[in-house]
Amino acid sequence: MNREYIESSMITSIGYDPNCSILEVEFKSGAVWQYFDYPEFLWYEFRNSESKGKFFHREIKNQYSENRVG
Numbered sequence: 001m002n003r004e005y006i007e008s009s010m011i012t013s014i015g016y017d018p019n020c021s022i023l024e025v026e027f028k029s030g031a032v033w034q035y036f037d038y039p040e041f042l043w044y045e046f047r048n049s050e051s052k053g054k055f056f057h058r059e060i061k062n063q064y065s066e067n068r069v070g
Contacts, residue, residue: 008052016043024069025056032070035060 001024003015013026016038023038023046042059049055 004047006052010053011056014047014052016040016047018043023060023064025060026070030070031068033066033068035064035066038064 001015001017001022003013003024003026005013008028010028011025012028015024016022017024018040021037021039023035023043024032025035026032038060046052046055046059
């Protein structure tokens with residue numbers, strides 16, 4: 001999946017596949033996680049949020065099925 005690099009203290013890059021509704025997040029630690037059944041409208045909110053880390057903790061973490069892929 002293609003990811004875009006972002007300005008964040010905890011996240012390196014983010015990507016989204018609308019065909020599969022999968023969000024992919026690369027953390028500063030190097031870990032890459034995928035989040036399944038992630039709504040497309042929330043991808044745009046996440047991408048445009050002022051603080052990606054705060055958005056992640058509030059809207060994504062522990063909210064979706066997830067799998068570490070890297």
